[in-house]
Amino acid sequence: MKLGSYQLEVPVFLAPLAGxxxxxxxxxxxxxxxxxxxxxxxxxxxLTYHNSRTLNMLDLSGETExxxxxxFGSDPETMARAALLAIECSANVIDINMGCPTQKIVKxxxxxxxxxxxxxxxxxxxAVVRAVNVPVTVKIRLGxxxxxxxxxxxxxxxxxxxxxxxxxxxxxxxxFYAGHADWxxxxxxxxxxxxxxxxxxxxxxxxxxxxxxxxxxxxxxMIGRGALGNPWLIPRTQHFLMYGKVLPEPLIEDRxxxxxxxxxxxxxxxxxxxxxxxxxxxxxxxxxxxxxAAQLRDEIMQTRSPEALRxxxxxxxx
Numbered sequence: 110m111k112l113g114s115y116q117l118e119v120p121v122f123l124a125p126l127a128g129x130x131x132x133x134x135x136x137x138x139x140x141x142x143x144x145x146x147x148x149x150x151x152x153x154x155x156l157t158y159h160n161s162r163t164l165n166m167l168d169l170s171g172e173t174e175x176x177x178x179x180x181f182g183s184d185p186e187t188m189a190r191a192a193l194l195a196i197e198c199s200a201n202v203i204d205i206n207m208g209c210p211t212q213k214i215v216k217x218x219x220x221x222x223x224x225x226x227x228x229x230x231x232x233x234x235x236a237v238v239r240a241v242n243v244p245v246t247v248k249i250r251l252g253x254x255x256x257x258x259x260x261x262x263x264x265x266x267x268x269x270x271x272x273x274x275x276x277x278x279x280x281x282x283x284x285f286y287a288g289h290a291d292w293x294x295x296x297x298x299x300x301x302x303x304x305x306x307x308x309x310x311x312x313x314x315x316x317x318x319x320x321x322x323x324x325x326x327x328x329x330x331m332i333g334r335g336a337l338g339n340p341w342l343i344p345r346t347q348h349f350l351m352y353g354k355v356l357p358e359p360l361i362e363d364r365x366x367x368x369x370x371x372x373x374x375x376x377x378x379x380x381x382x383x384x385x386x387x388x389x390x391x392x393x394x395x396x397x398x399x400x401x402a403a404q405l406r407d408e409i410m411q412t413r414s415p416e417a418l419r420x421x422x423x424x425x426x427x
Contacts, residue, residue, distance in 0.1 A: 110305050110328045113244035115175050120145050121347040124333030125179040133374035142344030150206045153182030153191035167198040174201050181206035183218035185236035192237045208250040210282045221282035224253050235270035246274040251294050254283040261301050268302045276307040276331050296325040307331050315349035338394025365426040368395040385415050
């Protein structure tokens, strides 16, 4: 698959997840063999105001290309300015979020609210395409609810203004993350446009990705919640799509070793106080399915120092 000047293998993308796909997690996914990762979504307004926390989210130093930055906003001009700033921070691809379902995003006319304002959605994409000289991509949902499915109409409009790739999360805004992703709509969107379409939703093992591509004809997949505590899912899925072979799940020892390395990265980038708070949730995801996970989860959430959390993980490691 081609994206701008980048020739991608059947791509398996790590989804942009707010509060999750920070630099430490992106580096962890790449360290275990992942290739294509996205930043968590970044506010256009905060970026144009040069908010220090937002600028930290744009630390792409040392990351391999393509470096994909996802922006969200509601004003075409502001989004265009933010895209230029992201490129100054070494972004190679600009993605526009038109699918985030959370109320605090939607109430400001951003994210999934654009599914109810297609002219504005298209104007935002057009403004960003005009402003930058790198590929512009968009991530959407099917529509606001089952009665307002707009994916095909929106996809055509986005393609017409120069968007070079579309990711379709096959749920509505009303669904949030509940129920099942309706992959049939990904197939319908793919049939109607010429640019690459990436399928997103309900990929929790490599074989799911194979079925998604087989059923829809999409050009690649995006994995979000399935990668929580399981960064190996990205490269394992990539391997399956390329070679048809499912690599074994990592051993518990491997999982805990990578969790410790991930923790070191989080502390390096965010310091002890914020780093501990952030890593607790990741640690709970890493231990999912292991013996006494519920008890360990309680212990992890009660830790008050990096040393205490590291000790719990190390004891599991043995």
